[in-house]
Amino acid sequence: MIPAPVLHMAAAAPLLAVALGAFVVLLTEVLLSGRESFLGRPVTREWLGTILALEAVVSLCIAALLAWQGFGEGTSLVFNPSHPMLRLDPFARFATALVCAASALACLLSKDYLVELRINHGEYYALLLLSTAGMVLLVCAVDLVTVFLGIELTSIPIYVLAGFDRRKLRSNESAFKYFLLGSFASAVLLYGIALLYGATGQTGFAEIRAAFADAGSLARVGLAMVLVGFLFKISAVPFHQWTPDVYEGAPTSVTAFMYVTVKVAGVVALIRISLQAFQPAAADLQSGFAILAVLTMLVGNVMAVIQDNLKRFLAYSSISHVGNLLVGFAAGTALGGSAILFYLLVYVFMNLGAFGVMIALANRGQDADQVADLSGLARTRPALAAAMTLFMLSLAGIPGTGGFVAKFQIFMASVEAGQVGLALAMAVASLVAVYYYLRIPVAMYMREPREDLGRRPLGSGEWIALALCAVCVLLLGVFPDGVGNGVPLLPDLPVLDWTRSSVAALVAVLP
Helix, strand or coil: CCCCCCCCHHHHHHHHHHHHHHHHHHHHHHHHHCCCEECCEECCHHHHHHHHHHHHHHHHHHHHHHHHCCCCCCCCEECCCCCCCEEECHHHHHHHHHHHHHHHHHHHHHHHHHHHCCCCCCHHHHHHHHHHHHHHHHHHECEHHHHHHHHHHHHHHHHHHHCCCCCCHHHHHHHHHHHHHHHHHHHHHHHHHHHHHHHHCCCEHHHHHHHHCCCCHHHHHHHHHHHHHHHHHCCCCCCCCHHHHHHHHCCHHHHHHHHHHHHHHHHHHHHHHHHHCCHHHHHHHHHHHHHHHHHHHHHHHHHHHCCCEHHHHHHHHHHHHHHHHHHHHHHCCHHHHHHHHHHHHHHHHHHHHHHHHHHHHCECCECCCEHHHHCCHHHHCHHHHHHHHHHHHHHHCCCCCHHHHHHHHHHHHHHHCCCHHHHHHHHHHHHHHHHHHHHHHHHHHHCCCCCCCCCCCCCHHHHHHHHHHHHHHHHHHHCCCCECCCCCCCCCECHHHHHHHHHHHHHHCCC
C-alpha cells in the first residue's frame, strides 16, 4: 500500500490566500449586484467596486504577510517533500511578497479608474487575483511542470484583462495579439520542457541539474526553447514585438498590472531556473544573456526616443530596463542575483507610480496616454507633476532616487564579474535614457497647458498608491542599506541585506 504523502500546507498558504480572495470577490459580486441596498446603504456600481477592490487588497496583503512570515529565520518549506514541486524558501518569500504588494497597488489604482472609464465590472478583480495566484505559483516553482502551470495561470486571465474595455477596438486587438503570441510562446516553452524531460528523464530542477551534463545536445535545445518562453514573457529582444501594441491597447490599469507584476514574476522564475536547473550550462548562459542585454538595451532606448504615446513610450522603457536586468544575469554571480532583486523592487514602485499619474489624469471616459496630454501639468495639477517628475528621474537613474541605486547595483555586479565592457554599454544606455525620460518633465513644466476639459478629483486609492510609490522611491534611493537606519520615527529596513540573503538561500541548495 502506497503511503499518503505528507503535505506542508503552509508552503502553499500565500497561493491559497490569493486564490480564495478571487472566489470571495466573485461571490460578493453575485450576492450584492442584484440587491438594491445592503445594511441600509444603496448598492451602486461604484460602491460595489470599492468593496471588491478592498477585498482584493486585503487578500493580497494577507498573502504577502503569510509569505514574509519566516523570512528572517530563513525558513524553507516544501509542499510535498516526497515529490518537490513547490518550495517556499526565503527567495520565494521575498518574491511573493513583492508580487502581492505590486498587485495590491494595482488594485488601488484601478478602483476609481474603472468607474471613470465605465468598465467597473467585478470580474476584473477576480481575474487580477487569479493571475497573481499564477505568479505566486511561478516564483515558488521548483519543477518545470509547476512552472508551466504558473505561466498559464498568470497569462490566461491577462488575455481577458487586456480586452476588458470591450467597446474599444484597440483593447480587443490588444487581447487578440497577446493571446496569439502568448499561446505560441507557451507552446515553445512546453516543447522545450518535453525535450528536457526526454533528455534527462526529469522535470525537477535539482534532478535536471544532476543529469544535464550527460544529457547531450537535446537537453541544450530544450534549454534554449525554455529560455525563449521566458524571454517572451519579460519582453527581451528579439521577443519583444508584442509589448508596445498590447500595452497601448489595454486599459491603463491593466497595462500597469502587466507591466510590473508579470515582469517581476518572470524575472524571478528565470533567476531560479538559471541557477538551480541549468547551472551546468552557466558559461553559455552568461554569454547568451550578455548578447541579449546589449540588443535589448539598444532597441529599447532607441525606440523610446521617438514615441509620443505614453504607453508605447513606457513599453520601450520597460524593454530597456529588461536589458539592464539581463546585465545582472550575464554576471552570473550571487551579487548579480541580489542586484536584480533590488532592481525589481524599485521597478515596482517607480513604474506603478508613473502609471498611477496617467490613471489619475483619465477623464470623461478617456485615457491621458499622449505626451501632449501632460503639457503644462505643473500649472494645473502641480502635485501630480511633481510625482511624475520624481518617477521619471528614478527611471532615468538620477542620484537620490531608487532607480540610481538599482542601476548602480547591477553595474557593480557586472564589473565584479569582469564584464567591464557590458557595464560600460549599460552606462551609455542609461545616458541615452536620461534624454527621453526628461522629455516628460519638460512637457509638464515648460509647455502651455492644453485646453482645460475639466478634471476629476484624485481618488482615495490613487493618492494612497501614488504616495506609497513616491515615498518608497525616495527612501530606497537615500537609505538602500537600511531604510530609516538611525533616523527617528523610521523603521530599520535593510532592503539590500534582504535581497542578498534571498539569493544566498537560493544558491545554498546547490551541491
